[in-house]
Amino acid sequence: MPDDAEIIKNSDSDSVPILSVEDLRTHFFTDQGVVRAVDGVTFHVHAGETLGIVGESGSGKSITAKSVIRLIEEPGRIVSGRIDFRGRDVLTLDHGALRRLRGGEVAMVFQDPMTSLNPVLKIARQLVETMVEHGRFSPKAALARAVDLLGRMGINAPKRAVESYPHQFSGGMRQRVMLAMGFSNEPVLLIADEPTTALDVTIQAQILDLLRELNADFGTAIILISHDLGVIANICSRIVVMYAGEVVEEGPAEKLLADPKHPYTWALLNAVPRLDRHTPGEKKLVTIEGTPPDPLNWPGGCRFRPRCPFAIDACGEHPALKEFEPGRAARCWVTQQGGVLPAVGVVADAQSSPQPRAAARSTVSYAVADAAVATRGEVLLELRDVKKHFPLAKTSFFGEPRVLHAVDGVDLTVFKGETVGLVGESGCGKSTLGRLIVRLHEPTAGSIAYGGVDISHANSATIRPLRRRLQMIFQDPYASLNPRMTVGQILSGPLQFHGMTQGAQATASRVRELLDVVGLPALAADRFPLEFSGGQRQRVSIARALAVSPEFIVADEPISALDVNIQAQIINLLIDLQQRFALTYLFIAHDLAVVRHVSDRIVVLYLGKVMEIAPAGALFASPLHPYTKSLISAAPIPDAAVERKRERLRLTGEPPSAIDLPSGCRFRTRCPIATELCANEIPPLIEHRPGQWAACHFAGKL
Amino acid sequence: MTAVALPQEVAAPASSRRRWLRRYALAVAGGVVILFWFAVALLAPVISPFNPEFVDIASRLQPPSYAHWLGTDALGRDVLSRVLYGSRISLIAGFSVVVISAVFGTVLGAIAAYARGRVEDLLMRLTDLVLCFPPIILAMAIAAALGIGTTNTIIAMLIVWWPKYARLARSLVLVQRSQEYVEAAHVLGFGHAHILFRHVVPNAIGPLIVMVTLDLGNAILVFAGLSFLGLGVVPPTPEWGAMVAEGRELVQQWWVATFPGIAILSVVMGFNFVGDGIRDWLDPHARRR
Numbered sequence: 009m010p011d012d013a014e015i016i017k018n019s020d021s022d023s024v025p026i027l028s029v030e031d032l033r034t035h036f037f038t039d040q041g042v043v044r045a046v047d048g049v050t051f052h053v054h055a056g057e058t059l060g061i062v063g064e065s066g067s068g069k070s071i072t073a074k075s076v077i078r079l080i081e082e083p084g085r086i087v088s089g090r091i092d093f094r095g096r097d098v099l100t101l102d103h104g105a106l107r108r109l110r111g112g113e114v115a116m117v118f119q120d121p122m123t124s125l126n127p128v129l130k131i132a133r134q135l136v137e138t139m140v141e142h143g144r145f146s147p148k149a150a151l152a153r154a155v156d157l158l159g160r161m162g163i164n165a166p167k168r169a170v171e172s173y174p175h176q177f178s179g180g181m182r183q184r185v186m187l188a189m190g191f192s193n194e195p196v197l198l199i200a201d202e203p204t205t206a207l208d209v210t211i212q213a214q215i216l217d218l219l220r221e222l223n224a225d226f227g228t229a230i231i232l233i234s235h236d237l238g239v240i241a242n243i244c245s246r247i248v249v250m251y252a253g254e255v256v257e258e259g260p261a262e263k264l265l266a267d268p269k270h271p272y273t274w275a276l277l278n279a280v281p282r283l284d285r286h287t288p289g290e291k292k293l294v295t296i297e298g299t300p301p302d303p304l305n306w307p308g309g310c311r312f313r314p315r316c317p318f319a320i321d322a323c324g325e326h327p328a329l330k331e332f333e334p335g336r337a338a339r340c341w342v343t344q345q346g347g348v349l350p351a352v353g354v355v356a357d358a359q360s361s362p363q364p365r366a367a368a369r370s371t372v373s374y375a376v377a378d379a380a381v382a383t384r385g386e387v388l389l390e391l392r393d394v395k396k397h398f399p400l401a402k403t404s405f406f407g408e409p410r411v412l413h414a415v416d417g418v419d420l421t422v423f424k425g426e427t428v429g430l431v432g433e434s435g436c437g438k439s440t441l442g443r444l445i446v447r448l449h450e451p452t453a454g455s456i457a458y459g460g461v462d463i464s465h466a467n468s469a470t471i472r473p474l475r476r477r478l479q480m481i482f483q484d485p486y487a488s489l490n491p492r493m494t495v496g497q498i499l500s501g502p503l504q505f506h507g508m509t510q511g512a513q514a515t516a517s518r519v520r521e522l523l524d525v526v527g528l529p530a531l532a533a534d535r536f537p538l539e540f541s542g543g544q545r546q547r548v549s550i551a552r553a554l555a556v557s558p559e560f561i562v563a564d565e566p567i568s569a570l571d572v573n574i575q576a577q578i579i580n581l582l583i584d585l586q587q588r589f590a591l592t593y594l595f596i597a598h599d600l601a602v603v604r605h606v607s608d609r610i611v612v613l614y615l616g617k618v619m620e621i622a623p624a625g626a627l628f629a630s631p632l633h634p635y636t637k638s639l640i641s642a643a644p645i646p647d648a649a650v651e652r653k654r655e656r657l658r659l660t661g662e663p664p665s666a667i668d669l670p671s672g673c674r675f676r677t678r679c680p681i682a683t684e685l686c687a688n689e690i691p692p693l694i695e696h697r698p699g700q701w702a703a704c705h706f707a708g709k710l
Numbered sequence: 711m712t713a714v715a716l717p718q719e720v721a722a723p724a725s726s727r728r729r730w731l732r733r734y735a736l737a738v739a740g741g742v743v744i745l746f747w748f749a750v751a752l753l754a755p756v757i758s759p760f761n762p763e764f765v766d767i768a769s770r771l772q773p774p775s776y777a778h779w780l781g782t783d784a785l786g787r788d789v790l791s792r793v794l795y796g797s798r799i800s801l802i803a804g805f806s807v808v809v810i811s812a813v814f815g816t817v818l819g820a821i822a823a824y825a826r827g828r829v830e831d832l833l834m835r836l837t838d839l840v841l842c843f844p845p846i847i848l849a850m851a852i853a854a855a856l857g858i859g860t861t862n863t864i865i866a867m868l869i870v871w872w873p874k875y876a877r878l879a880r881s882l883v884l885v886q887r888s889q890e891y892v893e894a895a896h897v898l899g900f901g902h903a904h905i906l907f908r909h910v911v912p913n914a915i916g917p918l919i920v921m922v923t924l925d926l927g928n929a930i931l932v933f934a935g936l937s938f939l940g941l942g943v944v945p946p947t948p949e950w951g952a953m954v955a956e957g958r959e960l961v962q963q964w965w966v967a968t969f970p971g972i973a974i975l976s977v978v979m980g981f982n983f984v985g986d987g988i989r990d991w992l993d994p995h996a997r998r999r
Contacts, residue, residue, distance in 0.1 A: 039729075446897050468901070475899030488890035492912045502898040552894065 025052035026196055026229060027076065032089035034068075034075045043303045045071040045084070047253035050329070053197065056227040060244030060261065062234060062276070064571035066300050068253040069233050073199050076231075077110050094196065112142045115190030119202035121182035125174040131158075131185055132170035139192045150192075157188040162218060178662050180211035184218070191222060198222075201233045208433040208598065210659045213642035216242050217658065235571065237276060238644030241265055241651045246335075249273045252301050252311035255329055259336035261648035269338035271296075271316045274349045277646060279576035281605035283628065284645055291583045291605065293576040299541050300571065310341065318342045318349065388560055388592055389422040389445065394454035394464075396440050400667065413666050414440040416616035417454070419693065424559070427586065427593040429607030429624065431600060431639065433663055437616040438596045442562045445594065446480045447471055458560075476506055479553035483565040485545035489537040495548050496533030499523070502555045522551040525588075526581060543574035550581065560592045568597065579606060600643045604628055609699075612636050615666055615674040618693055622700035632702035634710045635675045657710070673705070681710050737987020743980035747973075751797040760788035762795040762948040771963045781965035783956060789965060792948035793973050799860060799949050800977065803942075804930035807867045812922050814868075815875025816911070822876070823883035824906045834880065837873040845870040846932065853941040863942050867932065878921060882914035889913075916992045924985035927978035934974050950974050 034046040046068040053059050061069045075086055078098060091098040093109065101109065110116070118124045126134060135154035139145040145153060151170070158166035161184040174182060183203060190198055200219065204212035220243055223230050234240050240247055240261070247264050249257040249272065257270035268274040278294035298315040301307055307314050310323040322341040330344055331337040343349065396415040415437040422428050430438045443449045445456060447463055455464045458478060463471055482488035489498060499519045502508075509515040520530045526547040537545055546566060553561055563582065567575040583606065585591060597603045603610060603624075610627045612620040612635060620633040631637045634657075641657040659678050664670055673691050676682035685705050693703040702708075750757070759779075766786035774781045780789040815837075822833040840848075852866035886892065887910055895905045934951030936942045943949040950970040957967025 443893070448893050448896055468899075472899045475897065478897075480894065480897045482890040482894060484890055488894055490891045490895075490909050490913065501900075505898070505900060505904075549894070552898070556898065 023054055025054050026094050027053040028090075028092045029072070029076065030090040030092075032072065032075055032091065033087045034071050034080055034084060035087045036084040038083055041304045044253055044306065045303060046075060047306070049089075049250070049253070049255055051248050051255060051258065053229050053231060055196070056223070056229055057246065058223055058230045058232065058244045060232045060234065060240035060247045061250060062237060062240050062247060063250035064235060064276075064300055064573065066303055067250040068303075069250045070201050072250070073116070073201055073231060073233055076199065077114050077116065078106060079110075079116075108142065111138055111195075112193045113195055114197045114199065115193070115195040116199045116201065117183070117186045117190050117203045119205050121179050121186055121206065124186055125182055127174050129173075130170070131172055131174065131177075135170065135185075135189055135192060138189050142193050144193060153192065154188070157192055158185065161185070161188045161191075162214065163188075180207050180215065180662060183207065183215055187215075187218065187222070191226065191228070194226065195228055197229045197231065199231045199233070202235070203232070204239060205234070205236070209600070209639060209642040210433060211662065212239070213644075213656070213658060214660075216644070219243055236644065237265065237280065237572075237646030238651075241646050241648040242644045244648075249276070252306050253303070254311065254339065256312065256340070257338045258329070263336060265646060265648050268349060269332065269336065269343040270312075270340045271318050271342065271349060272312050275315075275317075276572055279573045280646060281579075281601045282645055282647075283601045283604065283640065283643055284647070284650060292580055293605070295576040295580060296573055299543060299574070310339075312340075318347065320345075320347075385424040387421055388424045388459060389420070389594075390455075390457045391418055391420040391445070392455045392457075394418045394420075394441070394444060394456060395452045396437075396444055396449055397452045410667055413616050413669060415444060415451075416669075418613075418616070418618055420611060420618070420621070422560075422592060422594060424592055425590055426608040427595055427606055429603035429610040430594060430596045430613060431598065431603050431610060432613035434598070435615075435663060435666060436613045437666070438613050439564055440616075441613070442480070442564045442594060442596050446478055446562050448480075476508075476556040477559050479556065479558040479561050481546075481549055481553050481561060481563040481566045484569050485542045485549055486569075488549050489545055489552075491537055494534055494536055495523075495528075495540075498537075498548065498552055499533070499555050502552065506556055508556065518555075522555055525554065525585070526551045541574075542570050543577060546570065546574075546578055547581065550578075550585070554585070554589070557589075559590070560594075562594045562596070564596045565598065566595075567602065568599065575602070582606065600628075600640060612639070615663060615669060617674055618701075618703060619675065620700070620702045620704075621693070622697075622702075626697065626700050630708070632696055632700060632707040633675075633704045634679050634681060634706075636702075637710055673703075675704075681706055733990060734987050736983045737990075740980040740983025740987070743976050744984060747797050747801065747977055747980070750794050751801050754794045754798060758788075758791040758794050760791040762787060762791040763946045764788075771960070771966070773963070774965055780969045781963070783953070783966045784960070784963075789953075789969055792953060793950070793969050795948040796950045796953065796970060796973065797977075799943060799947065800930050800934065800974070803860065803864055803867075803933040804926050804977075806864055807871055807929045807933070808922055808925050811868050811871035812875045812918065812925075815872035815877075816879040816918060818872070819876035819879030820883045820906060820911055820914070823880040824887055824902070824910065830880075833876070837876045840870060840873045841877075843870070846935070849932070849936065850939065850941060853936060858941060858944060860943050860947070863933065863936050866941075867929065867936070871929070875918070875921070878918060879914065882917060883910055886910045886913050920985055920989040920992060923981055923988055927981035927985075930981075931974065931978050 030050050032046055032049045036043040036045055049072050061072065063069045074080055076091055076098065080086060086099060132151060132154055136147055136150040139150040139153065140147055154170055155166045158169050163169050163181060163184055177185065204215050207215065216239065219230060222228060232240060232243055244261050247259060247261050248255050249270065251272045257264065257268065257273045264273065265277065268277060275296040281293060296315045296317060301311060309325055310327050313319045313323040316323065320342055327339050327341045327344065329337050329339040394415060395417055398412040398414055400410040400412055418441060430441065432438050440449060444451050447466065451464050455462055458474060461474065463474060496519050499522055500515045503515050503518055509518050519533050523530055523532050528544065528547055537548065540548065567578050570578065579602065586593060595603060595606055607624045610622060610624050611618055612633065614635050620627065620631065620636045627636060628640060631640060638657045638659045642659065645651055661678050664677055670677050672688050673686040676686040679686065691703045691705045693701050695701050696707050764787060768786060769782055770784055770786040772778050772782040778788050778790065780793065783789055818833055822830040849866045849870045852869055853863045856862035856866060892905060892909055895909050933942060937949045937951030938955040940955065943952055950973050953970035954967045957963065960966050
């Protein structure tokens with residue numbers, strides 16, 4: 009495809025780019041065939057620039073980044089193309105020069121901070137090694153610099169920190185160490201591959217702030233790879249969108265996110281619910297059909313055509329990446345022929361500035377929320393002072409027995425037909441609470457009543473009839489289905505066990521019906537879970553929960569392992585099922601925008617205690633608890649213009665351990681308005697406004 | 711960041727059939743050897759030229775000849791016939807020891823891991839207790855106490871054999887029991903026995919099968935060893951270990967000990983190769999290369 013080599017001129021094209029990648033092709037020669045993971049990618053990075061690469065899993069974004077420093081391992085190979093870094097051809101560098109490049113001029117930070125540090129070496133050793141290896145510092149100078157850098161990365165007491173081992177640090181802290189290591193040789197380019205995906209929103213916001221500062225202070229160019237448009241919008245000045253191993257759109261962040269010119273970008277933007285644009289009552293998300301294409305066999309013509317809602321006849325031919333205005337290019341026949349994609353988030357009025365819009369929305373939300381409160385039906389689930397403490401091993405033989413306070417006194421009432429969202433950082437006890445409700449765990453104290461029956465300590469036999477009414481959907485679609493059973497067996501097991509169908513015929517037809525309900529073909533019954541994608545597996549998981557015709561479903565992060573478009577499909581499915589079968593949901597998630605989108609009421613959990621309970625609209629319009637406020641403020645919005653203007657309330661530090669809890673209010677150690685009162689007295693959960701409860705001495709004062 | 715391995719030169723992608731053959735050639739060879747011995751064990755009465763227990767003092771310690779292909783032993787018995795018949799006892803002993811102890815150990819270990827708490831403590835301390843003793847010495851002691859005989863030796867071996875299966879099964883089940891599909895089964899209301907034996911154990915069985923195959927050779931070897939020490943079979947019965955023992959002083963008449971020794975070697979290696987092959991086949995990491 010010679011047209012792919014067409015160079016996109018940057019708006020500030022007078023400067024020579026530090027990195028230019030041209031027509032890069034990285035293929036993997038597997039047993040099944042050739043995977044063309046990166047298939048003709050061209051992009052440039054200028055000095056000090058922040059470039060975002062976005063796309064769903066399998067789009068080739070990570071492989072592109074790894075190719076830049078030739079980190080491709082067997083059976084992968086860079087087949088063709090050119091990578092020019094500051095006048096040097098990376099593809100022909102010998103191993104010595106390549107090593108000087110890696111970690112010297114180009115640094116890389118990976119997604120998983122838990123595995124990218126060597127667990128048996130002290131932090132100091134790992135940092136010093138990197139610097140000494142490149143011959144720029146003596147060991148002594150390197151150590152002093154390591155301490156400086158850790159301080160610069162926002163690590164408290166860096167002198168003590170360098171003497172620690174990686175396991176003594178949390179994920180966020182390790183990512184800071186990784187950044188310190190990356191910056192230790194003053195690189196010209198930092199490649200960050202999903203650096204915040206494994207972190208909580210509040211920590212993510214801290215790391216993103218840090219990246220922005222480092223870019224400004226050191227002038228280091230950054231390539232940020234992410235699936236999250238909000239994260240990209242937060243940092244990047246220019247964005248490259250990848251699909252099926254190709255660049256499909258490129259442009260400055262503001263313009264590209266506000267006015268996408270490729271249907272795939274458009275679909276990505278539409279698939280995520282946005283915190284700043286919420287229409288009460290409007291629950292369906294705009295999704296595109298289908299699943300990501302098979303990398304062994306990309307579709308012919310435009311690779312996006314099979315999923316594209318705007319496809320025309322011309323799309324049978326492969327389109328070129330064409331520049332249509334300086335710095336902006338798209339690989340799409342529709343927009344190249346003057347076609348216009350519908351505005352993103354059609355329901356929101358794009359003209360008015362975000363400030364008044366938020367205010368206008370909040371009054372509407374209140375009205376709706378109050379209506380919801382008024383029409384509440386019967387109580388389905390009632391938790392009273394529920395606690396779950398996990399005993400831990402003693403540190404020494406004579407040591408005090410230690411206890412992890414996963415859930416520590418939660419009161420919650422769920423009414424029939426509503427969706428209650430449960431949010432909080434990891435470790436706040438939200439998953440434990442979900443598992444207590446379906447009685448996978450037995451509570452240490454307190455009572456759980458379901459439909460008026462106390463199930464707190466019911467044994468498995470007495471709870472069995474209730475199992476039909478109370479189900480759960482799990483987070484990881486790869487772990488939640490038994491790999492040795494066909495989908496048909498997975499679905500018919502509970503039907504037969506609970507005697508819901510008589511005879512093989514009836515069971516088979518009910519299985520087909522269930523598959524149909526979740527949008528899978530009847531043929532799926534004979535297949536094993538291995539043959540399905542993540543989204544399809546999650547549908548099977550939902551079908552299994554529906555098999556026993558439950559009325560209440562605990563959904564534990566049902567979409568966090570999925571790509572954004574698949575997320576939107578699953579959200580739509582869940583909303584649709586709720587309407588069809590009058591389901592009640594407890595929806596656990598860490599993504600605030602999603603929780604707000606699906607929930608009627610939201611519970612904010614922190615260290616095992618409820619901080620705030622409120623109708624969704626009220627919670628986001630006027631949060632009472634400082635923690636709620638900071639969570640909302642930390643969640644990124646996929647709109648570069650909005651992201652830059654947003655006022656933020658940054659949380660410092662990390663949640664304290666659930667083993668040694670702070671006295672008084674649990675949030676006081678990170679709270680910007682904490683006083684002595686907060687340290688001495690536990691604030692009770694009080695109804696401050698109708699339906700809005702908060703556990704804070706100074707509710708609404710921030 | 712400097713510790714990242716350099717990309718290796720990629721060999722030209724071989725055709726998948728050739729790669730399969732290279733990967734599993736030894737396993738196939740091992741499988742052929744094992745099938746051969748199975749056939750021999752089944753057909754021993756048909757293919758043996760002599761009665762293995764027929765004593766003919768007149769033609770004692772004959773070297774390999776046309777009449778006696780592998781020669782005769784100190785009592786003039788045909789070595790070939792004895793080696794062929796010996797496969798029966800070795801295979802039966804090996805299989806019964808490994809299969810019975812694998813089933814018993816797996817059930818015990820799986821229950822321990824699934825139940826946790828006191829049940830686990832009790833069951834695992836019991837396995838530790840058995841593991842404390844040197845296995846061969848313990849088996850010898852038990853076999854000697856029970857008296858000489860094939861069944862008694864098998865029982866003695868079973869007693870020392872099951873703990874390693876219990877330990878492996880426990881660790882495998884521990885990994886599986888916290889998986890979300892197991893939680894889903896709990897939420898659907900299935901009983902414990904159903905969850906453990908229909909959901910958890912089938913997913914934990916892979917490494918156990920590998921261990922069983924690798925262990926078969928080992929069990930045959932140990933059984934032969936006990937027989938060599940005079941604890942295995944009652945004398946006239948043909949058994950490889952006992953035959954090696956009979957020939958160990960006969961340096962001049964090398965054929966008496968050598969051929970049963972080769973038989974032991976081939977069976978043990980055969981099971982090992984097959985076990986390695988199955989392990990590679992079940993392990994996706996090894997499979998990729």
